Amino acid sequence: MEQIIVNGVVLAANYALIALGLTLIFGIMGFLNFAHGQMYMIGGFVVYYVYAIFGLNYFVALVACALTLFVIGVLFERLFFRRVLRIATREENSMLLAVGTALLLENMALTMFGEKQHGVPPIVTGVYRIFGAYLPASRLLVLVISLALIVALLLFVQYTKPGRAMRAVAQDKEVSYLMGVDVARISALGFGIGAALAGLAGGLLITISAINSGIGTAVSIKAFIMIMIGGAGVVAGAILGGVVLGFAEAIGYALFPGSITYLLIFIAMILFLIIRPQGIMGKPWG
Amino acid sequence: MGMAAVDPATRPTLVRMGLTPVRALGLGLLALAYLVAIPLYFAASNYILSVIINATLLSFISLGVWLTFAIGRINISQGAYTLIGGYATAILSTRYGVSFWLCLPLSGLIAAACGALVGAAILRLRGVYFAMITLSLTEAVRLAFLNGGDFTRGAGGIVGIPRPGAISVFGITLVPAFAGADSLSFYYLGAALLILGLLVIWRIHTSRLGWVFRSMRQNEDLAESIGINVAKYRILAYAVCCAFGGMGGAFFAAYLQNIYPSTYSVTDSVYFMLYCFLGGLDFIFGAVAGAFLLVISFELLHDLQQYQALIYGLVMISFILWLPNGILSLSIRRAGRAEDEEVEVPPVGPGAEKEAAE
Numbered sequence: 308m309e310q311i312i313v314n315g316v317v318l319a320a321n322y323a324l325i326a327l328g329l330t331l332i333f334g335i336m337g338f339l340n341f342a343h344g345q346m347y348m349i350g351g352f353v354v355y356y357v358y359a360i361f362g363l364n365y366f367v368a369l370v371a372c373a374l375t376l377f378v379i380g381v382l383f384e385r386l387f388f389r390r391v392l393r394i395a396t397r398e399e400n401s402m403l404l405a406v407g408t409a410l411l412l413e414n415m416a417l418t419m420f421g422e423k424q425h426g427v428p429p430i431v432t433g434v435y436r437i438f439g440a441y442l443p444a445s446r447l448l449v450l451v452i453s454l455a456l457i458v459a460l461l462l463f464v465q466y467t468k469p470g471r472a473m474r475a476v477a478q479d480k481e482v483s484y485l486m487g488v489d490v491a492r493i494s495a496l497g498f499g500i501g502a503a504l505a506g507l508a509g510g511l512l513i514t515i516s517a518i519n520s521g522i523g524t525a526v527s528i529k530a531f532i533m534i535m536i537g538g539a540g541v542v543a544g545a546i547l548g549g550v551v552l553g554f555a556e557a558i559g560y561a562l563f564p565g566s567i568t569y570l571l572i573f574i575a576m577i578l579f580l581i582i583r584p585q586g587i588m589g590k591p592w593g
Numbered sequence: 594m595g596m597a598a599v600d601p602a603t604r605p606t607l608v609r610m611g612l613t614p615v616r617a618l619g620l621g622l623l624a625l626a627y628l629v630a631i632p633l634y635f636a637a638s639n640y641i642l643s644v645i646i647n648a649t650l651l652s653f654i655s656l657g658v659w660l661t662f663a664i665g666r667i668n669i670s671q672g673a674y675t676l677i678g679g680y681a682t683a684i685l686s687t688r689y690g691v692s693f694w695l696c697l698p699l700s701g702l703i704a705a706a707c708g709a710l711v712g713a714a715i716l717r718l719r720g721v722y723f724a725m726i727t728l729s730l731t732e733a734v735r736l737a738f739l740n741g742g743d744f745t746r747g748a749g750g751i752v753g754i755p756r757p758g759a760i761s762v763f764g765i766t767l768v769p770a771f772a773g774a775d776s777l778s779f780y781y782l783g784a785a786l787l788i789l790g791l792l793v794i795w796r797i798h799t800s801r802l803g804w805v806f807r808s809m810r811q812n813e814d815l816a817e818s819i820g821i822n823v824a825k826y827r828i829l830a831y832a833v834c835c836a837f838g839g840m841g842g843a844f845f846a847a848y849l850q851n852i853y854p855s856t857y858s859v860t861d862s863v864y865f866m867l868y869c870f871l872g873g874l875d876f877i878f879g880a881v882a883g884a885f886l887l888v889i890s891f892e893l894l895h896d897l898q899q900y901q902a903l904i905y906g907l908v909m910i911s912f913i914l915w916l917p918n919g920i921l922s923l924s925i926r927r928a929g930r931a932e933d934e935e936v937e938v939p940p941v942g943p944g945a946e947k948e949a950a951e
Binding site: 333338339387390391394395396397399400402403404406407408410411413414415417418524528531532534535539566567569570573574576577580581584585586 | 662665667714715717718721722724725726728729730732733736737739740858859860863866867870871874875899900902903905906907909910913914917918922
């Protein structure tokens with residue numbers, strides 16, 4: 308039991324990081340970042356190359372990973388989404404581009420990194436014992452960094468000027484324009500930060516479980532589940548979704564064999580959404 | 594179309610439904626190439642025929658998704674129903690000896706029934722929520738078949754599905770049994786399905802039902818307020834979509850003679866949706882154009898070896914950036930404003946058709 312709670316807490320913190328990035332992009336840009344899981348995968352590969360292949364410090368690798376994904380996010384917004392959101396006749400067409408970018412990233416990764424699993428040697432060794440549960444030091448490290456990043460993001464969004472501008476754009480784009488917010492720049496910034504969060508999550512989790520080029524879709528599905536449970540576009544909802552999914556997974560893997568856990572999670576989620584279609588904290592039809 | 598001076602009521606019915614003489618001629622030539630020229634010319638090349646069979650069936654399956662786009666839903670669950678249809682045919686034919694010709698419609702019906710059941714629950718969701726839940730549904734159905742025990746045989750799948758047999762009436766063979774290496778029979782079966790599917794979609798699109806669907810896409814609450822039973826129609830659209838998926842799955846099950854839980858995954862659902870997008874959501878031929886373009890261009894890039902996937906991805910992104918409203922939106926650009934007005938949705942509702950006729 309204690310073990311399940313400890314596992315759940317570690318998963319929840321990392322998953323919340325993934326969901327936060329997705330919900331940030333959704334809130335500001337108004338479309339679903341289909342490439343989120345692929346960004347997570349690229350983040351993992353950056354850490355793999357910088358830390359395991361080039362042999363640099365792990366934290367240097369994490370910074371490199373955040374920067375790489377930030378640049379990818381900003382470029383995506385600048386080169387792709389800005390144009391398509393402007394000339395699309397139907398709202399759904401932005402979804403087409405989102406899916407296209409996901410396939411592009413995945414095909415690029417397949418070409419560059421191949422199909423093999425990649426893992427990294429442990430950053431820290433040792434195991435802690437808390438109330439009868441084992442907590443490997445590597446997982447503790449992931450937990451601490453994830454929590455620190457979540458707190459930093461919340462503070463940024465709540466108290467800094469760009470953070471306030473992001474919330475304003477998420478609330479009402481036109482009025483933000485009128486108030487003098489540079490909406491295009493804030494959108495790019497939001498997309499960059501969202502992408503960086505996905506990459507960081509990948510860079511952190513690669514220390515626990517190996518990744519491969521095809522992992523993106525599975526991660527995206529998890530991210531979607533979280534923001535469906537919590538409510539799309541709501542920061543607190545993303546964290547809540549991360550906690551719910553993290554614990555559901557920890558409990559499920561302890562009780563059931565293999566893939567039954569996710570089957571049950573899907574069924575439970577569909578039943579839940581019948582009762583509350585907008586998630587726990589979302590606004591209807593956001 | 595687009596000639597505002599002509600009173601709509603005086604035009605022949607087919608023209609009113611979008612079939613102008615020029616379009617009819619184009620369609621005729623296309624059908625001639627598709628039904629006669631290609632199969633005759635490439636009869637010896639199983640590879641080329643198989644590529645076109647693939648594109649045909651993927652078009653057919655995507656046609657269903659196109660219909661759910663018509664009611665304004667981003668549907669990423671078609672892979673699930675294709676899998677359900679495929680398994681229905683696999684189980685019925687290998688275990689109960691049911692003929693393929695019965696399995697095909699049955700698979701469509703079973704998929705439609707599942708779709709109506711699930712749709713009643715999830716169609717209350719809209720926008721990205723619907724997209725996300727349907728995507729999850731694809732994964733859920735795959736996991737369900739993976740954990741189905743003896744009934745679905747888990748990851749091992751079902752193999753040795755028989756090919757379609759002969760159809761005879763009073764001792765006269767109408768359709769001969771499909772032989773082992775004969776791609777032509779499958780080619781014509783696929784072509785028949787696609788043409789039938791297009792006719793069904795065209796009929797729906799141009800009838801009152803089509804207007805109802807489009808009114809729901811524009812504003813579901815408004816459609817409901819003028820007396821359209823929105824809950825009923827959206828389930829209908831979704832069930833028809835699922836039937837397309839189920840029949841496509843049945844075809845592939847008999848064509849490939851095997852099915853596994855991993856045969857259709859989230860990626861396939863995403864592609865079914867992409868074909869519609871790439872072709873153009875406002876055009877009946879959108880799904881077909883998108884599927885043929887993507888399938889054939891992927892095969893053409895085959896010589897690039899390990900860079901095939903990368904170049905394919907780049908080609909796709911370029912298309913999306915160039916024509917985010919679909920390849921067929923080129924025809925609108927060319928035709929200018931007159932055609933643009935046609936795409937706009939006129940007043941809708943139960944009385945709209947009557948008004949148009951007056």
